[in-house]
Amino acid sequence: MDVFRYQTPEGFDNMLMSADGEALTGLWFEGSHDENKHSSNVVETRRATSLPPIIHDTCRWLDVYFLGRQPDFTPAYCMCDLTPFRKAVLDIVGEIPFGQTMTYGEISKRLKINSAQAVGGAVGWNPVCLIVPCHRVMGAKGKITGYGGGLHNKIALLKHEGLCLI
Numbered sequence: 001m002d003v004f005r006y007q008t009p010e011g012f013d014n015m016l017m018s019a020d021g022e023a024l025t026g027l028w029f030e031g032s033h034d035e036n037k038h039s040s041n042v043v044e045t046r047r048a049t050s051l052p053p054i055i056h057d058t059c060r061w062l063d064v065y066f067l068g069r070q071p072d073f074t075p076a077y078c079m080c081d082l083t084p085f086r087k088a089v090l091d092i093v094g095e096i097p098f099g100q101t102m103t104y105g106e107i108s109k110r111l112k113i114n115s116a117q118a119v120g121g122a123v124g125w126n127p128v129c130l131i132v133p134c135h136r137v138m139g140a141k142g143k144i145t146g147y148g149g150g151l152h153n154k155i156a157l158l159k160h161e162g163l164c165l166i
Helices: 033-037 053-066 084-094 104-110 116-125 151-160
Strands: 003-006 015-019 024-029 042-044
Touching (some): 015 053, 024 053, 084 104, 084 116, 104 116
Parallel strands (some): 003 042
Antiparallel strands (some): 003 015
């Protein structure tokens, strides 16, 4: 399987993406913990003469996002091994608007469970970052906590969305 590299603006690590031909199956920051799952040929999207339609759509989505707007479309994506709990958590995460955040505790309250830590595990599992905006999930009292794509990327994404972090 090919992995495609998207060149991000300065201040962010580049992004890598994978697809099954019909849907996006992975979108992650280069150098993140997810990178080790994919030991495939890396194709530069900016140099490719033709891209699979889903990769092209994802690049368009990323272009709009990095221009500072929430895209008005969502590329098709597929999450393999999606448990009902992960789906419930990631459905809520997917509803967090551009430029806003929610805490792990708020998500656990919406799910009527008492484990922000379990929510954190489901959020950290997210295979399509940015599109399912796990970077918008914060620790208690809005504290910036871990991020599989690297804390520096999480901070840069939140600043990019106009959030004051101090």
